[in-house]
Amino acid sequence: MKHAHDIAATDIAYNVHPYTNLSLHEQQGPLVIDRGEGIYVWDDQGNKYIEGLAGLWCASLGFSEPRLVAAATKQFERLPFSHSFAHRTNEVTTRLAAKLIDIAPAPMAKTYFVNSGSEAIDTAIKIIWYYNNGMGRPEKKKLISRKRGYHGVTVAGGSLTAIPLMQNDFDLPLDRMMSTDTPSFYRCGNPGESEDQFTDRIVHNLEQLILNEGPETVAAFVAEPVMGAGGVVLPPANYFAKVQAVLQKYDILLLADEVICGFCRTGNWWGCQTYDIKPDIITCAKQLSAAFLPIGAVMISAPIYQTLVEQSKKHGAFGTGNTYGGHPVACAVALETLAIYEERNIIEHVRDVSTTFLKRLMQLSDHPLVGEARGVGLIGGLEIVADKETKASFDPATKAAFKVTQRAQANGLLVRPLPSDSIGICPPLIISHDQINDLFDRLHTGLDEGLRELTG
Ligand SMILES: Cc1ncc(COP(=O)(O)O)c(C=O)c1O
Incomplete structure (x- = not known):
């Protein structure tokens, strides 16, 4: 098809692709996605795919929800742009801010809008630093994330994304940013150690890190309820309870990054509810608008907000802002998305279908390539291994x-x-x-064919 060839050739000529081997891309070209309907997308050759990652963990309502198109159209016609700088507001941005506070998993006071998960994380970090300066403790600035945690790509968020590929040669992390253990019992548990002992060990390591750095210098701990992009890592039982006890002991804030878990993914509105996490700050994005438009948000507790008020008196304003933060069309789509989640009882739906999802996922544990299958709600991960007994991985160059x-x-x-x-x-x-x-039938076939390719 000439048309398809043109797209591929133009793409190779002009488009730099994120998280792509650019050299390989020049040889093999792109997968051109042409249209979507329900949970399916089609490429420009007419091949149909199940979108098994909801795009990038975000297209919660699939690829053809007419109510979201209608909500966007209506708002485009009424007010396609307005902003929130210098006291300005509009109806949909205001309603969405209130709605998020209403459904928040812990007492939150205010919502601040941005356009992506990365911007949400960067803004949350700025707020944490501004807060501690306002509290008269300018030395309390360090941030601790977990190895394999994913918190976006901007300079600060990328510093918390403790995954080598995403930091190497980008001169990240910045100082002030450090990481502690991945809560993966499967990959990081010691021989003979129980899951409880593993949890105690890594929480002890966290406390030691805080003590070594000096608790008066540590501002916040940043965590996804379920680690997503780092490999879908579920926290062990009691992990967050024990972590939160340490954070409280040293007056360290907890930032829950709900960018993937938020909005029903784990079978509750929030991952924080699934794991009984009580954060001081929450970041969210993705499923907030079912990915129909870019939008992210930071929610902050009342004590944090009060400091921002004092700081803005001192400085003359709260000195940060994004042109498109709280964009009315994105907010209208997000409000409609949340209305759909409620009207269709998406939480109950997720709980219902997750029985099949988790059953089929766990059955893959028997596959020779699968070291561990893990999941909650409608998010799952498989860890591919060369040897199930020893848990040995394939050589990374194999790209198993x-x-x-x-x-x-x-x-x-x-x-x-x-x-x-x-x-x-x-x-x-x-x-x-x-x-x-x-x-899962298709995934099973993929694993079987992969096994033949890897061992044949
Ligand atoms: C937990 C988490 N935080 C932050 C981000 C960054 O979001 P964005 O890609 O919208 O900048 C992501 C993206 O996958 C994420 O999964």
């Missing part, structure tokens, strides 16, 4: 998880390879039991 995902793609399923040779599965929340079975 990538090869399996390529085989899945050839069988009509889009899923993503992630660090630690994991594969992420995170379909649109509207997926049905039958579609989940179809997804």
